[in-house]
Amino acid sequence: xxxxxxxxxxxxxxxxxxxxxxxxxxKGEFVFLVGPSGSGKTxxxxxxxxEILPTGGTIVINDWDIVGxxxxxxxxxxxxxxxxxQDLKLLMDRTIFENVxxxxxxxxxxxxxxxxxxxxxxAQVGLASHKEKFPVQLSGGELQRTAIARALxxxxxxxxxxxxxxxxxxxxxxxxxxxxxxxxEKGTTIVxxxxxxxxxxxxxxxxxxxDKGNIAKDSKLPKEKKDVKIDNxxxxxxxxxxxxxxxxxxxxxxxxx
Amino acid sequence: MKFIKTTWKNIRRSPYQAFAAIMIMxxxxxxxxxxxILLLGSSKIINFFESKPQATAFFKSEAKQSDMDGLxxxxxxxxxxxSAKFVSKEEALKIYREQNxxxxxxxxxxxxxxxxxxxxxxxxxxxxxxxxxxxLKASPIVQEVIFQKDVVATLTSWTNALRTIGVVLIIxxxxxxxxxxxxxxxxxxxxxxxxxxxxxxxxxxxxxxxWPFIYEGIFYGIVGAIIGWIVSSAVLLYAxxxxxxxxxxxxxxxxxxxxxxxxxxxELLLAVxxxxxSSFLAVLRYLK
Numbered sequence: 001x002x003x004x005x006x007x008x009x010x011x012x013x014x015x016x017x018x019x020x021x022x023x024x025x026x027k028g029e030f031v032f033l034v035g036p037s038g039s040g041k042t043x044x045x046x047x048x049x050x051e052i053l054p055t056g057g058t059i060v061i062n063d064w065d066i067v068g069x070x071x072x073x074x075x076x077x078x079x080x081x082x083x084x085x086q087d088l089k090l091l092m093d094r095t096i097f098e099n100v101x102x103x104x105x106x107x108x109x110x111x112x113x114x115x116x117x118x119x120x121x122x123a124q125v126g127l128a129s130h131k132e133k134f135p136v137q138l139s140g141g142e143l144q145r146t147a148i149a150r151a152l153x154x155x156x157x158x159x160x161x162x163x164x165x166x167x168x169x170x171x172x173x174x175x176x177x178x179x180x181x182x183x184x185e186k187g188t189t190i191v192x193x194x195x196x197x198x199x200x201x202x203x204x205x206x207x208x209x210x211d212k213g214n215i216a217k218d219s220k221l222p223k224e225k226k227d228v229k230i231d232n233x234x235x236x237x238x239x240x241x242x243x244x245x246x247x248x249x250x251x252x253x254x255x256x257x
Numbered sequence: 258m259k260f261i262k263t264t265w266k267n268i269r270r271s272p273y274q275a276f277a278a279i280m281i282m283x284x285x286x287x288x289x290x291x292x293x294i295l296l297l298g299s300s301k302i303i304n305f306f307e308s309k310p311q312a313t314a315f316f317k318s319e320a321k322q323s324d325m326d327g328l329x330x331x332x333x334x335x336x337x338x339x340s341a342k343f344v345s346k347e348e349a350l351k352i353y354r355e356q357n358x359x360x361x362x363x364x365x366x367x368x369x370x371x372x373x374x375x376x377x378x379x380x381x382x383x384x385x386x387x388x389x390x391x392x393l394k395a396s397p398i399v400q401e402v403i404f405q406k407d408v409v410a411t412l413t414s415w416t417n418a419l420r421t422i423g424v425v426l427i428i429x430x431x432x433x434x435x436x437x438x439x440x441x442x443x444x445x446x447x448x449x450x451x452x453x454x455x456x457x458x459x460x461x462x463x464x465x466x467x468w469p470f471i472y473e474g475i476f477y478g479i480v481g482a483i484i485g486w487i488v489s490s491a492v493l494l495y496a497x498x499x500x501x502x503x504x505x506x507x508x509x510x511x512x513x514x515x516x517x518x519x520x521x522x523x524e525l526l527l528a529v530x531x532x533x534x535s536s537f538l539a540v541l542r543y544l545k
Contacts, residue, residue: 049458078460089455106461150459 001027007057017043019213030184033193035210041193082151084161097131141172161192263469282481285430290489292423299416312404315373320398337385438535446543474536478528
């Protein structure tokens with residue numbers, strides 16, 4: 001579904017955002033990209049939606065060569081990949097309903113169908129009662145949910161969530177992860193970037209650890225662990241955790257060996 | 258429909274900029290209307306004078322009818338003559354009597370013998386009048402040539418000057434309105450920079466983003482054209498009684514409805530072009 005092969009990105013300042021990284025994400029997978037700020041997580045997302053081009057390497061999403069994708073096709077790609085941006089990128093002068101409606105307007109979906117989809121997705125993320133409010137009237141967690149709803153409304157194959165729990169407290173962060181996990185269970189591939197390893201380290205999900213533009217560790221889970229569902233509880237400590245770090249992992253370092 | 262909704266929203270959100278754009282367009286189209294009316298009116302006045310006999314050649318009393326007919330035929334065969342009317346001594350007397358019917362003293366003194374026969378000539382083009390009159394003057398049977406070249410020439414030079422001023426003014430105002438529109442729409446694009454970035458990131462095509470701005474430019478053009486047309490038409494209708502008495506005899510008034518409809522149609526077409534070009538330039542300049 002997503003394949004990065006020897007991808008590097010050097011910015012104009014001479015700084016390397018990514019150094020020759022490779023990894024695959026299978027259809028229906030839920031992958032966490034973790035690492036400190038500046039480790040290259042957001043750069044990967046920007047490359048995946050062709051906001052920027054890599055300096056080298058190939059990127060493939062659903063058989064689409066992202067690097068060689070003609071400019072005219074970029075909008076098609078972005079309709080297939082829902083993105084939850086680090087800074088949310090919500091339009092402050094539009095209501096929650098209008099914000100979530102935006103991708104449907106862009107995709108020129110018929111109005112009545114679009115309204116129904118927006119109502120459905122707002123109900124799914126628990127914001128049905130807030131749809132007439134403006135972003136300034138919502139809490140941080142609700143704004144994250146709005147961003148998730150907007151990313152979800154076009155039923156994309158892939159959702160990229162950049163620091164989707166960024167400024168949230170533990171309870172709200174857990175809510176967001178639970179919500180994304182539910183979406184993933186319905187078949188959507190999810191790649192979520194976070195610098196908060198604490199909140200995810202005990203989850204039965206694949207974790208790719210980034211450090212200074214390199215993949216430091218890629219912990220792939222065996223099938224039986226992947227299928228474990230996240231508890232409906234609102235707090236991560238209620239989850240009986242499998243220790244991911246103890247699982248057989250295929251790190252880049254091991255590959256090199 | 259969605260684009261039009263977005264356009265309307267954009268206009269409502271910055272009414273002062275919209276007002277400025279509409280006003281500059283209205284001023285441009287008001288100028289276009291006035292000069293169109295002025296130029297069409299003056300060309301009608303020139304046509305009126307051109308259709309009158311422009312030159313009259315008076316024959317010598319000894320001129321033979323066959324020579325006079327020959328001169329007339331040779332002028333007509335040149336293709337420059339719109340009309341050539343022979344006025345005999347008897348017809349000249351009739352005209353004289355009609356013109357002086359209230360003065361019996363003058364009527365008694367004049368007989369057909371002392372009035373010369375003449376040839377009243379109109380040329381197809383006013384410019385040919387000088388050449389034709391030269392031919393007439395050179396003829397041995399012509400006593401004198403009188404022509405109203407000066408009136409038409411003055412009118413023509415005034416019309417040409419008006420046309421030049423009008424065209425220059427219209428071009429300058431159109432350019433100014435395009436630049437102002439580019440700036441106004443550019444400001445609007447800059448204000449919506451964040452929205453545009455978000456829309457692009459969620460998959461909007463460039464044209465999806467461009468269309469509302471282009472419609473906005475067209476909207477300003479159309480509203481400006483309608484305002485300009487209404488004001489100029491109202492002024493023309495208001496001035497009609499005065500102008501029709503001033504230009505008595507020239508069939509200019511009342512101005513036919515078809516003229517107003519045609520002027521509006523032409524201005525709307527120009528408004529769409531001006532609006533679309535301005536906003537497209539703004540989009541190219543600010544939406545890279």
